[in-house]
Amino acid sequence: MGSDPGRRRALGLLVSGGSSLLLGGCGLNRWSNAVGAATQPLNERIEALLQGKGPLPEFRRSQVEPAALLVNSFNGTPNLPPESYRLVVNGAVRRPLRLDLAALAALPQRECVVRHVCVEGWAAIVAWSGPRLADVLALAGPSPLGAYLAIRSADQYFETWDLASALHPQTLLATHMNGAPLPVANGAPVRLASPIKLGYKQSKWVTGLELMTSLGDRLGTWEDRGYEWFAGL
Amino acid sequence: MGGNRKGLTGHCGEFCRWIVWQRVQGQLGRLTAFPWRQPVITLSDASGSARPGAHPLWTRAFHGFNLLVLLLMAGSGLEIYNANPVFGGRAGATVPEWLTLGGWLAGGRDWHFGVMGLYAANLGLWIGLLLQRRHRRLADGGDLGTLRRSASPPRRRLASHRITYTLMLVVLAFSLITGLAMYKPAQLWWLVSLFAFAEPAGHSSWQTLRVCHLATIPAIALLLVAHVGLSWRVGGLRLLRRMAL
Numbered sequence: 001m002g003s004d005p006g007r008r009r010a011l012g013l014l015v016s017g018g019s020s021l022l023l024g025g026c027g028l029n030r031w032s033n034a035v036g037a038a039t040q041p042l043n044e045r046i047e048a049l050l051q052g053k054g055p056l057p058e059f060r061r062s063q064v065e066p067a068a069l070l071v072n073s074f075n076g077t078p079n080l081p082p083e084s085y086r087l088v089v090n091g092a093v094r095r096p097l098r099l100d101l102a103a104l105a106a107l108p109q110r111e112c113v114v115r116h117v118c119v120e121g122w123a124a125i126v127a128w129s130g131p132r133l134a135d136v137l138a139l140a141g142p143s144p145l146g147a148y149l150a151i152r153s154a155d156q157y158f159e160t161w162d163l164a165s166a167l168h169p170q171t172l173l174a175t176h177m178n179g180a181p182l183p184v185a186n187g188a189p190v191r192l193a194s195p196i197k198l199g200y201k202q203s204k205w206v207t208g209l210e211l212m213t214s215l216g217d218r219l220g221t222w223e224d225r226g227y228e229w230f231a232g233l
Numbered sequence: 234m235g236g237n238r239k240g241l242t243g244h245c246g247e248f249c250r251w252i253v254w255q256r257v258q259g260q261l262g263r264l265t266a267f268p269w270r271q272p273v274i275t276l277s278d279a280s281g282s283a284r285p286g287a288h289p290l291w292t293r294a295f296h297g298f299n300l301l302v303l304l305l306m307a308g309s310g311l312e313i314y315n316a317n318p319v320f321g322g323r324a325g326a327t328v329p330e331w332l333t334l335g336g337w338l339a340g341g342r343d344w345h346f347g348v349m350g351l352y353a354a355n356l357g358l359w360i361g362l363l364l365q366r367r368h369r370r371l372a373d374g375g376d377l378g379t380l381r382r383s384a385s386p387p388r389r390r391l392a393s394h395r396i397t398y399t400l401m402l403v404v405l406a407f408s409l410i411t412g413l414a415m416y417k418p419a420q421l422w423w424l425v426s427l428f429a430f431a432e433p434a435g436h437s438s439w440q441t442l443r444v445c446h447l448a449t450i451p452a453i454a455l456l457l458v459a460h461v462g463l464s465w466r467v468g469g470l471r472l473l474r475r476m477a478l
Contacts, residue, residue: 028344029336036343043346050420057422065437070323115439117418119338120317123439195419226339228346233419 033226040228047232048162055169056195059113059125064178068124069116071185074221078154078205082189087136087173091150091210094141101189104175107131107139112170114195116202117233119222128174128193134167137211145213151192152208159192159203159220160212162230170195173206198231295359296476302352305344306408307450308334312341319443349412356405363402372399394463401456408449415442 082101090096111129137149149166151159165171174193175182182188187204194202200222223229312333318325335341363370372395379392414424418439428445429438436444464472 028334029340032335032340032343035347036339039343039347039350042350047417050417052420056419068437115418117439118317119342121313121319121443122317122322123418123437125437222339226337226343228339228342233417 036226036228044228044230044232047230048164051165051196051232053164053168056114058170058195059115061113061127061179063125064113064127065124066178068122069126069186070118070122070124072118072120072199073155073185073204074157075155077184079184080154080189080205080207085189085207087190087206088152088208089136089140089211090208092143092146092213093137093211094143095139097140099136099139101175104131104136104173104190107135110170110172111176112172112193112195114170114193116193116199118199119227119231126193127178128172128176129179130172130175130190130193132169133171133173133192133209134169136173137166137209140211142211143213146211148212148215150208150210150212150216151203151206152210153203154205154207157203157205157221158218159201160215160218160223160229161197161201163211165194165196165232168194168196171197196233198233200227201231291362293476295355298351298355299359302348302355303453305334305348306352308332309341309344309348310447310450312336313338313345314447316341319440319447346416349409349416353409356402356409360402360406370395370398371402372396390463390466394460397456397459397463401453401460404449404452404456408446408453411442411446411449415439415446 085101087099087104088097089099108131109129110132111127113125113127115123116126117123147163149161149163151161153159171192171194174187174191175189177183177186182191187206190206191204192202192206201220218224219229220227311328312335315327315333316338317323318327320326333341335344372392376392376395379388380396383389383392410424411428414421414428418425425438425442428441431441432438461473464476468475
């Protein structure tokens with residue numbers, strides 16, 4: 001009556017799947033990477049499609065939440081003396097640059113009051129200000145073949161971005177936060193800030209930008225350990 | 234068939250008719266577009282076939298698949314929860330590891346975002362089919378009136394089951410909407426701004442979203458208990474097994 005062997009087997013599979021979940025997912029945790037590898041390419045393509053090129057609506061300065069912004073660090077807090085700081089811009093560019101803080105301050109300054117969203121689940125509204133990343137790259141004369149940007153940090157943190165996200169009008173090389181100079185814990189003197197990427201894409205203590213025509217072996221400090229690469233918001 | 238009859242003779246009313254009709258449909262092996270327009274057929278009317286009492290394939294497929302996918306979404310969601318507890322932040326209590334899926338934050342996200350598309354497609358298809366073929370199963374204002382006024386237990390059970398069932402669909406869709414708002418808060422900023430209602434009380438729209446998204450787990454668990462309990466009264470374990478597989 002009813003249950004043929006095939007359905008019984010399926011019921012058994014369902015029950016054992018459920019109970020292994022309850023027993024810590026030991027069996028299933030091993031598959032996490034494979035599930036991510038199978039589904040991320042499509043998800044990332046949809047994310048890229050969703051992401052517009054125009055600016056997103058911003059918050060009011062009064063909505064800033066300084067206490068909500070937590071600090072994560074991958075490798076301690078590097079100390080970069082402002083006088084000797086140089087930002088290296090190289091790769092597929094006509095004019096490789098070494099910019100000091102005065103050169104960055106001489107570029108048009110922009111403030112963005114946006115939500116900073118961490119992969120861990122928390123978020124904070126922050127007012128970032130500094131030159132646009134797009135303006136800094138334009139100074140170096142980027143090759144039309146450039147498609148990705150590698151970002152190096154003083155603490156050896158490494159990131160790669162798609163160029164469209166890097167050129168977004170609200171993606172900044174922030175030197176100020178909430179109206180004051182950027183604190184060291186938040187990435188002084190220069191960090192990436194953008195409303196369209198998760199926090200782990202927004203490198204602190206940035207010292208080098210390299211325009212690349214293709215992605216290399218390293219995608220990023222956390223991406224190489226299993227985090228999603230595009231990480232769009 | 235004794236087991237079937239025992240469950241079915243307990244009460245009549247529309248809910249029994251669904252069950253009877255579904256079984257008959259299973260025996261005949263085809264779907265009818267508008268079952269409520271058909272005459273009520275009792276079990277004895279149906280000629281025997283290889284699969285007595287089976288529900289339409291799409292009913293069973295949705296139930297089985299949805300159960301599996303909900304377990305995966307809840308387990309991986311709790312893994313993500315533990316990276317920064319919604320209540321208490323970094324100092325907050327975490328969920329026991331045996332309830333989580335993924336092993337670490339990135340693994341939890343792999344599962345959560347890997348399965349979300351299947352979950353959304355399954356739910357969307359189901360709601361579409363319900364609206365097209367079985368919209369009488371969805372609750373309306375009359376069911377609340379029945380609960381308030383009717384003294385007939387079968388009628389009250391039917392009304393409460395329709396409400397439970399409809400609420401489940403609402404909660405599942407709500408989990409999808411709140412999840413989507415947190416997955417793409419920049420592009421779907423207007424969706425996030427719908428959750429700004431608690432800002433006067435000092436809760437950011439982000440925190441409200443996180444609480445709402447998390448709350449769908451206990452909500453769907455409670456509704457599931459009610460749904461299974463009410464179904465049990467109609468057809469016992471046999472009905473549950475036939476619904477899921």
